[in-house]
Amino acid sequence: MRYTRFLALLLLPALVMTARVSDGGEEPRAIAITAKRFEFVPSTITLKKGETVKLVVTSEDVTHGLFLRPLKIDTDLVPGETQQITVTPQSAGTFTAICHHFCGAGHGNMKLTVVVE
Amino acid sequence: MKDPVDRRTFMKIAGTSIGVGALFHVAPLLGASSGGRRIAALLGKKNGEAPTPFSFVQLSDTHVGFSGPPNPLGTQAFERAVDIINGLRERPDLVLFTGDLTHDSENPGEHADRMRLFQKIASRLKVPLIKSVPGEHDAGLDGGKLFRDAFGETHYSFDHRGVHFIALDNVSLSRPNVGPEQIAWLKKDLARFPTTAPIVVFTHRPLFDLRPDWEWFTGDGDEVMNALAPYENVTVLYGHIHREHTHTEGHATHIAARSLIFAFPDPEAGVPKKPIPFDAQKPFQNLGLRVIEEPGAGAGSSPRIEEVELTLREYAGTVGIQQLLKEGASL
Numbered sequence: 001m002r003y004t005r006f007l008a009l010l011l012l013p014a015l016v017m018t019a020r021v022s023d024g025g026e027e028p029r030a031i032a033i034t035a036k037r038f039e040f041v042p043s044t045i046t047l048k049k050g051e052t053v054k055l056v057v058t059s060e061d062v063t064h065g066l067f068l069r070p071l072k073i074d075t076d077l078v079p080g081e082t083q084q085i086t087v088t089p090q091s092a093g094t095f096t097a098i099c100h101h102f103c104g105a106g107h108g109n110m111k112l113t114v115v116v117e
Numbered sequence: 118m119k120d121p122v123d124r125r126t127f128m129k130i131a132g133t134s135i136g137v138g139a140l141f142h143v144a145p146l147l148g149a150s151s152g153g154r155r156i157a158a159l160l161g162k163k164n165g166e167a168p169t170p171f172s173f174v175q176l177s178d179t180h181v182g183f184s185g186p187p188n189p190l191g192t193q194a195f196e197r198a199v200d201i202i203n204g205l206r207e208r209p210d211l212v213l214f215t216g217d218l219t220h221d222s223e224n225p226g227e228h229a230d231r232m233r234l235f236q237k238i239a240s241r242l243k244v245p246l247i248k249s250v251p252g253e254h255d256a257g258l259d260g261g262k263l264f265r266d267a268f269g270e271t272h273y274s275f276d277h278r279g280v281h282f283i284a285l286d287n288v289s290l291s292r293p294n295v296g297p298e299q300i301a302w303l304k305k306d307l308a309r310f311p312t313t314a315p316i317v318v319f320t321h322r323p324l325f326d327l328r329p330d331w332e333w334f335t336g337d338g339d340e341v342m343n344a345l346a347p348y349e350n351v352t353v354l355y356g357h358i359h360r361e362h363t364h365t366e367g368h369a370t371h372i373a374a375r376s377l378i379f380a381f382p383d384p385e386a387g388v389p390k391k392p393i394p395f396d397a398q399k400p401f402q403n404l405g406l407r408v409i410e411e412p413g414a415g416a417g418s419s420p421r422i423e424e425v426e427l428t429l430r431e432y433a434g435t436v437g438i439q440q441l442l443k444e445g446a447s448l
Contacts, residue, residue, distance in 0.1 A: 096330040102257025
């Protein structure tokens, strides 16, 4: 009996998580972004207000950063690692995300335009 | 007997105006009258050392080694600034460089050469003391190793004629942060001073959110300013933004210096962050020291540059000068 309860407690979070995904119907839309000196590819992404999306971000060469205060994005991008950032923009507009790890002479031009419709 | 140093006298001596410019006069009237000398003595009693009038200059963003269309003249603006300072009637005690002394290079040997060229030009300054902090172009690629080899520590403090100067490094970590270790050092450094001590912080990036999407911020700048918040005479001098800017928050006034290589546009103007194009007719426009009077032809004449009074603040509330005056009644 005690063992069964323990097992149930152990499995509960997994069941809840599964339920959440099932309730939502679909996984959030994923957008792949690559950082490399001195650009983000693509250089512009378009999101929808209220829509949850997953940004899948990697670095191709050195450590970069991705910083966009209005969407609370503040992450390091280490080569060989993948960062998954889930965002749900609450207001429309055009925002500029930047690399905030100094990465060389063209660092200041390394920007990602985020359009929220 | 009424204490001769009343609030009005203090206001007259301390002044309240602080602007943007290059030649900072610290408490210029403190030595000029008996009331001023009494104020200085009171502050000395309280702070450990009495402030005495002196001046210093802030220079920034010389980017030695940069070459490109925004400034095809290389180090000329920097060299001109050195000449102007050497020609001033009142020789400053100190020149502070607030970062980006050099432009970065992928080749460490070339970058070291740029640091040596910076030192060669700066060594022509006829001032007793030169202090500097790194910018991200000096220290961002190697965590400050080359800078430390050439200039020493990237954060430190020193006292000069009653003013406590604090050099903060907000560029050597991979992110634009000061970092917990340096903030702990700062708190310890400040702890020996009373809240009335005049403090000048010099650093590269703004310690407040000026324009985060232009990378004009310091990630943990709030923590730095919280550590400084109890202190009532704080001036923060910084560079990085290549233009003049003054911002007051709490007890602190933040002042940005112009660059000596190229200027950035007004962040409020709705234009992209791109260097203002070079104008061959006015090659030093928007750069470095603001000369308001060129030297005349006569012997012994000297240029005049914009002057700023870096003053002691008018205190409000129950602390500060009012308290000092009460305590100093028996002076």
